[in-house]
Amino acid sequence: MPKPVDLLQGTLEMLILKAVSLGPQHGYGVLLRINQISGERLDIQQGSLYPALYRLEHQGWIQSEWGESENNRRAKFYSLTPAGRKRLGQETAAWNRMTEVIASVLAATPEEV
C-alpha cells in the first residue's frame, strides 16, 4: 500500500462534505467511502470523525436522520443540505486555487526567479 498522506487540518471536513454529497451515509460509511474514493491512500483517524460530523451539523452544512442500515440496524444517516452543497463548491474552488498557486511556486526553476 502506498504511504498514507497526512491530512491537513480543515480538509477532513471538506472530505466529509464530499463523501456525503454522493449520497446519505452513516458515520462508518463515510469513513469507508473516503477511504474507497481515495484509492485507499487516505486513512482517517477514527476518533476525529465524529467531532467533525457534529461540527458540520451544528453549522448547518449537513443534516442527520435516524434510519436503518443495510443489516437492519438503527444508525444515524447524514446528508448534504443545500447550504452544504454550496459550501462544498466554495471549498473545492478555494482548495484548487491554493494548490495551483503552491504548485507553481514549487515548480519555479532558477531561470524564472
Next chain:
Amino acid sequence: MRRWGTRLRSWWKTLSGARRLNTEMDDEMQFHLDCYRRDLIARGLSETEATAQAQREFGSAQFHKEDCREALGLRLLGELWADLRYGLRMMRHDRALTVAAVASLALGIGANTAMFSVAKTVIFDSLRVKHPEELRLLGWDFPGREQPVPFLWGNAPGSTNGNFTAASFSYIGYKRIAEKRDVIDGLAALNLAHRLPVSVGSASAEMAFTQLVSGNYFDVLGVSAARGRTLRSSDEIVGAPAVTVISDQFWSKRFGRSPSALGSILRVSGKPVTIVGIAAENFRGTHMDETPSLFMPLTLQPQVDASFDGSQLDNMGTWWLQLLVRTKPSVSDARLRAELNPILKIIARETLPQLKPDKAQRFDLLILPGSRGEDLLQRRLARPTYILWALSALVLLLACTNVANLLLARGVTRQRELAIRLALGASRGRLIRQMLAEGGLLAGTAAAIGLAAAYLLHSLMPAFLSGQLPTTFDWQVCTFTLTIALATTLFFGLAPAAQNPAGVSNLASTSRMTASRRKLNLRRALVAAQVAFAALLLVAGGLFSRTLFGLLEANLGVDTEHLLLVNTNFSENRFPGEKRVEAQRRLGEQLSHLPGVRAAAVGRDAIGSGNDFTHQLQRRPEGRKWSVRENTVDLGFFEAAGIPLLRGRAFTKQDTATSPRVVVINERLARLVFPGEDPIGQKFSGGTEVIGICADSRLGDLRDDAPVALYDPFTQVKFWGDEVFYVRTTGSPENATAAVRKVFRDFDRDLPIMSIRSQRQVVADSLTQERLFAVLAGAFAVLSLLLGCVGVYGVTQFSVVRRTAEIGIRMALGAQRHTVVAAVLREGLVLVAVGLALGIGATMAASRFIAAMLYGVQPTDALTMGAAGATLLIAALLALWQPAWRAANISPLDALRHE
C-alpha cells in the same frame, strides 16, 4: 447571519434534550464500533482480537463525546454548570464563611437598592406625563434681595447670585404670556397645591390636597381621564359651572372606586362642586411629592380657596401661579426666553404701579427645566438623599472588602488545589472562570436576599422621609441591584485570581511562604481600608445622633410639657370678618372650661410649623426698615402658650378693630429696635403702639434660634389661613385629646381638625428626617464596627498561624509569653491606627457636605471623633484578644512540628 440561526436551533435542540443526545451519541458510536469489528472479523481476525483492535483504534468514546459536545458549543455551558455545582459544594462546606459573606453582602446591596429607589423619586424620575422633557417651568429674577411684588405664593427656587428669584406669576400675567402661541405649544397654570376642607355627601369635612389649575392643564400635560372627562378651557371662565377632576387615589379612598362618583357633588370649603372626571391611574400630578386629590379650574379660586383674601383673578399684585410650558420641538430655550422676556417686562411695568418703570424693566425671565414639574422634592431632599446613599455605599464597600478578605483567607487552602489543577492542564482562563462563577454565586445569593430586604425596607423609608413619598420599586431598581451584584462578582472573582501570578505550578510548600506574604499584605491593606470606612461611619453616626438629641432637648422658650396644639381653619366663607374672632373666642372659652385645661387661646403660628410669616416695621416713615417674624394671636395667648410676659400688658377685649393698634414685642426685638430705651409706649410709623414685652421663644423652624418677633391681635389684623389652638393642660396633653375633639364637634360639625398633637409630638414629628439619619447612621456604624472587628480578627489570626513555627522557635529560645502577646497586639493596633488615621482624614475632607444637616455640632467635632476612635480601638483590642492568646499558648514543640 443565517448560520447563527442554525446554530441557535442546534443549541436549543441539544439543551432541551441533553439526555437523549447522550444516548444517541452512545448508540451511534456503538454502531460504528460494531461495524468496524465485523469488518475486522471479515478480514480474518478472531472475535476477541477484532474487538480489542476496534476499541483501540477508535479510542475512548467518552473522549469523543466530549469533543462532540465541544463541537456543539456546549462545552462552555457544561463547564459553567460544573463550576456552579462546585461553588455550591464549597459554600456548603464552609458554612460559617458563606453565611458571613452573604449576610454582609446582602445588607450592603439591600441598603443601596433601597436608597436608589428613593433617589429615583427624589432626584431622577420625571413626571408621568407625555414627553416630560419638553416641559419648562417659567421663572424670573430681579436684582436685589427684596421681593418686588406685593404678594408672592409658591416655593422660590432660591436666590442665586444676589438676585431675588421666583417662579410665580399673576393671573393676568399668565393670560398675557399664554397668548404667545407661535413659540408655545401649550401653557398650563397651576397654583401651589394645599389642603382645603372637602366633604363628601353628608360626612364632615376632611382636609384634602387640592390644586387649582388652568382649563388646559390636562391637555398640555397629555393626560387623559380614566372616566368622564378632564378639564377644558371652557371650565376656566368666571361663572361657568363649578367642576372638578379627582385623582385615582381619592376615588379609591373616598368612593371605593364606585362609578357613582362621576356626577356626584362635593363641597369644597362649603361650596358645591361637581365631579366630571377621574384622572388616569398613573397620573401623580406635577407635585412630585404628593398627588393632589382634586383639580379645579383657577376661576373657582374666589369661592373655594380661603387661603387668599378675595378673588386673585383680577389682583395684579398677587403672583400666585406656576406656569408650565410645553415647548415646540423647533423652538430652543434661548428663543423661548427671547420671545417671552419682553412680555414679562411689559407685565411688570403695567401691573406693578409701585415699581418705577426702569425698575420694572429689570425683571428677567428664566427658563427652568420642567420635567419634574414644580419639583419641590429635589430642593428639599436632594442633599439628604445623596448623603444617605453615600453612607450605604460605604457599607457596601465595607462588606465587599470583608468578603474579599474572607475569600483570600480561604485561598490559602485553595492554593494547593489550584496548583494541582494547573499541573493537570487547566488554563488560567479556566481557573479565572471558576473564580468568577463562585464569586457570582455569592453575589447572586446576596443580591437576591438584598433585593428582598430592600423591598421590605422601602415601605419603611417613606414614612421617615416625608410621609407621602411614592417610592417606586420597578425594573430599574432591579437592574441597579443586578449591576451592583455583577460588579461585586467581578471584584471577588478577579481579586483572588490576581493573587495567583503565572500559575503556581510548584506544589512544594516552600513557595507557600512567599506567596502568602503577599497575600498577608493585601489582606492587611484591606483591613486598614475597612477600619477607615468604619471610622467614617462611626463619626457620621455620632454626629447625626448628637444632632437629633440636640434638637430634641433644645430650649424652645415655651413650656412644652403641658401643651396641646390643635390646627384648624375658620374659613372666610363661613366665618366672615368679625364673626371669625367671635367664633374663635367662643371656642376658646369652651375649651378652657374643660376639666384638666388651664387655659386655651388661639394663634396663627406654632413651633415646628415650618411657617415663616413676616412683617415690615419702621419706627419712622423713611426710617430704617426691619423685617420681623409675626404671630397673630388672641386673648390669653401668652398664658396658654406659656410665654412669660415680662413687662407691660397683653391684649384685652378693649383692643378691637377700631381701637388704637397695639402689638407685643419679644426681647430680641426690643433690644434690636429700641436699644437702651424703654419700648413700652413707643410707636411705630402708622401709629402702632408697643404695649408689652414677652420672653423670646422659637417659632416655625426648630433649628433657628428664637427670632425677632412681634405679636398682634386677631381683631386688628387682616389675615387668612389656618389657626392653631393652644390648649394648656394640667396633666398630660394626650389625655385631653378626646375631650377637645368633642368640644370641636359640638361647636361646629364642619370645622375641620387638621391635626391635634401635643407640643412634644409636634417637635418629634418635625424631626423625622433627623431621626432617620440618626437611626440609619447609627445602625451602619454598629454594623461597620462588627465587620471591622471581624476583619482585624481574621487577618491577625492568619498572621499568627503563618508565623507559628517562628513564634515557637522564639519561645523555645526564651521569649516570654507577654512579649509575644505584646507583639501580636502591636501588629494589630498598628493596623487599626493606620485605618483610623485614614478614616479621620477622610471625615475631615467630607465634613463640609454634611455640615448643613447638623445642629449643635461641628462636622469636625473633636469629641465625636475621639469617641469614634476610642470605640474602634476598644473593639479592635477585643478582636485581637483571641489571636494574642493563641500566640501566647503556642507550645514550641507543636510549632516546630506544625507545617
